[in-house]
Amino acid sequence: MPEGHSVHRIARQFSHNFVGRAVAASSPQGRFAEGAALLDGRVPSLVRAVGKQMFMSFDDDLWLRVHLGIYGAWDFAGEITLDPTIASANGRMGQTNQRGTDPVFDDAGENSLTSIGAPRRARGAVRMSEQTKSREDDTDATWPPPVVGQVRLRLLTDVTCADLRGPTACQIQTADEMLATVAALGPDPLVDDIAVGEERFVTAVAKKPTAIGQLLMDQKVVSGIGNVYRAEMLFRANLNPHTPGRDVPMEVVRGLWRDWVVLLQVGVETGQMMTMDGLDADGYRRAMASRDDRHWVYHRAGLPCRVCGTEIVLEEMAARKLYWCPRCQA
Template structure:
């Protein structure tokens, strides 16, 4: 499931390529035919992400709400416009120790052959697949055909004169009125990139400190805090050296506050780099390796059976509410 950083990056992509443009909409699969007919021909006026949900606004106070869920994905094709705040980034937001790691002229390709710093980067005709880590599938075989042919089960296609976005397999794809949008967002916990950071910290701390629910479950509860998924949950808890089974009300207040502040930092890094970078104090070589491979960018996530990077204890994995929880039983006692 895409975590908060990916959804914010997707929203930025829509802001660059769709907002201000008249949009042709269709439902090749047929499951959103009525909604697509309502959108068709309207102008996209604004877009925002809140946690794991995106809200694309059209004229006449109409909003498309999309929650990708476990299986949803966006495919972009066409002229993909550059975002200088991401494409020119060198991956150092919040990583003060990374100075001197100049990545602009020496791209780092990850396991999928993508340079995440310029993901959906400079204008080009290409096909881009956006999931958890915004993987690029490379140049399409049919890149001279416009609009590109529909491939597979596409719930919704949005099309401008030069850019196409195909939505597949979302948990939610619906039209909402302003009141319905407000009601949806009111049910979500604070998002550091949307809400006032200090107010968000107070909301998060107050809710967590009164709950008997384990902190490992609370961090995944989108009504408590928006955007955290399985990867960030495991990494935040390890970075705080916090046992995931401790009831929220028993977690020291300062630890709860530090979890929020750390989420503020990690989310900003994720949006900038396109990767869930959760390790600090990396030298330039280690930082490059971390950008290139998930195996080198996390403390505990996906490391079951491997030694803890700090104490050497074997990392364990548990099934908690149908999701895998990775943690170190020594560092997080």
């Protein structure tokens, strides 16, 4: 499932490439035909991400709400102008300062530092979901690009195309409906005042007998955290995922929020869920080039813990895979 950093990156790309430009909206798949008809010809004025959801404002009190869910993704094609906060990600990893590091392509073919690449016209596409990927198709120079697969919504300016596939939610909302949706979500460090968000998070966790490993995935408690960040944050806090929220010491809960503030910003800037600290230049490059070298425990079931050597455990928690070290997180 796309996690919060991906949705913020998508929102920023829409802000740079669609806001202020009239869009032609269509639903090639047909499942969003009425909604697309309402948006067709309108000019988006604002795009915001909250957790795993994106909201795009149009005139006449119309908002487009998109929740990618597990399988959803946006594909961008045409002239794509990079968000400067993303384009300048070289050297701003958060926990490291790798200025001058050359772009790194990971084992999935992704430029891990700039993630989207240079502006391109009709020959390239950028897929934005949990892991941003780029692909080039030198044989296709048509504009607009042909529809591929089940496209729920296509938004098209004169030079840029965005195709939405497989979302959990794609709907038109009024401003009041949008605000109600956002109000039901937990705090997001890139949306809410960080100090206020911390208090909301601490208060919510302190009330709950639910395991902290489940609470971190509850979007009503905190926005944007998914399976990867959940596992990594719990390990970084040396916290047993089964500990009831109300039994987690307050200073540890505050530490979780503050860690999320840092990790989310790193994810937005780099396009990667980079969760390891203290890497030298070579270690950093390996981590950015390979997802297997990027995390402490996630996707490492049966492998030795990077800290203590104990075998990493894989179990199910609320129907989602949970990775943790039974010694470091005892």
